[in-house]
Amino acid sequence: QVQLQQWGAGLVKPSETLSLTCAVYGGSFTAYSWHWIRQSPGRGLEWIGQINHSGSTRYSPSLQNRVTISIDTSRSQFSLTLTSVTAADTAVYFCARESGGWTRFDYWGQGTQIAVSS
Amino acid sequence: DVQLTQSPSSLSASVGDRVTITCRASQSISRYLNWYQLKPGNAPKLLIYAASNLQTGVPSRFSGSGSGTDFTLTISNLQREDLATYYCQQSYRTPYFFGLGTKVEI
Numbered sequence: 278q279v280q281l282q283q284w285g286a287g288l289v290k291p292s293e294t295l296s297l298t299c300a301v302y303g304g305s306f307t308a309y310s311w312h313w314i315r316q317s318p319g320r321g322l323e324w325i326g327q328i329n330h331s332g333s334t335r336y337s338p339s340l341q342n343r344v345t346i347s348i349d350t351s352r353s354q355f356s357l358t359l360t361s362v363t364a365a366d367t368a369v370y371f372c373a374r375e376s377g378g379w380t381r382f383d384y385w386g387q388g389t390q391i392a393v394s395s
Numbered sequence: 396d397v398q399l400t401q402s403p404s405s406l407s408a409s410v411g412d413r414v415t416i417t418c419r420a421s422q423s424i425s426r427y428l429n430w431y432q433l434k435p436g437n438a439p440k441l442l443i444y445a446a447s448n449l450q451t452g453v454p455s456r457f458s459g460s461g462s463g464t465d466f467t468l469t470i471s472n473l474q475r476e477d478l479a480t481y482y483c484q485q486s487y488r489t490p491y492f493f494g495l496g497t498k499v500e501i
Contacts, residue, residue: 314439322431322439322482322493337490338396371438379445380486381429385438 279304283372283386285357289393295359299372299386306330306353310375312382313346313357317368327375328355362393397421397485401494408499414470416497418483423463427487430459430468433496434479442481443468475501 285297299311307330316322326336328346336344340359348355359366370389373382398421408414418428426446431439441450443459446466456471470477478501483494 316433321495322433322484324489324491324493327489335489339490373439377444379427379429379448380491381441381444381450382431382439382484383441383450385440388438 279374279384281372281374281384281386283370283389285370285389285391287390287392289362289366289391290395291363291393292361295357295362295366295370295391295393297357297370297372297389297391299355299357301353301355301374307350311346311348311355312373312375313370314373314382315368315370316388320368323368325357325359325370364393367391367393396490397424397487397492399483399485399492399494401483401497403497404495405498405500408473408501410473410475410501412473414473414477414499416468416481416483416499418461418466418468418494420464420466420485420487424485424487426462427485428459428461428466429484429486430457431482431484431493432477432479433482439482470499473499473501477501 280302283299310329312327313325343360345358372386374384376383400419430443433439447459480496480498
């Protein structure tokens, strides 16, 4: 059974850096690509970016100047950092596994509520 | 970018009803369209991938159709546990945009 467990600080001050980590349990870690997605009331679901086992990344153009996704295959973990956060980055952040050739997200983390506030 | 227009934004239906949600892409995306169910406090759940393929474990009352630019998610025989918000997602190219969601109320 595949499980994604994520964690990170839930409160971040404006202009500071958001950091989240997602650990994968079960299944193959290196056979898939891994994604970060967020959900906010005003903007619905928003794709942030992805990484594969070799560390190749793709980011949303709207966030690419502030986002970094990294991977630690030895621990089956991947991480998200988002710099210079503002209130607009307040959202629930999810990690997810991409499965198959249709880029579908079949397993998700439990979600982390991130609030940006001083 | 491939944008998605989802409609309606919300709907109210009764148990046993047939519900249809549509998703229109800003350009042809073949069958690169997935559907998710999102309940408050939960992670999204994949329902349909590649426009019409039912994800393992998803009840057969959920079905999807379409190709090109126009897609449909149908819930036949609506159940109370289907109260949720439903999102389409294009997987044709990055950035992988989602629709704005359809809230289904019972």
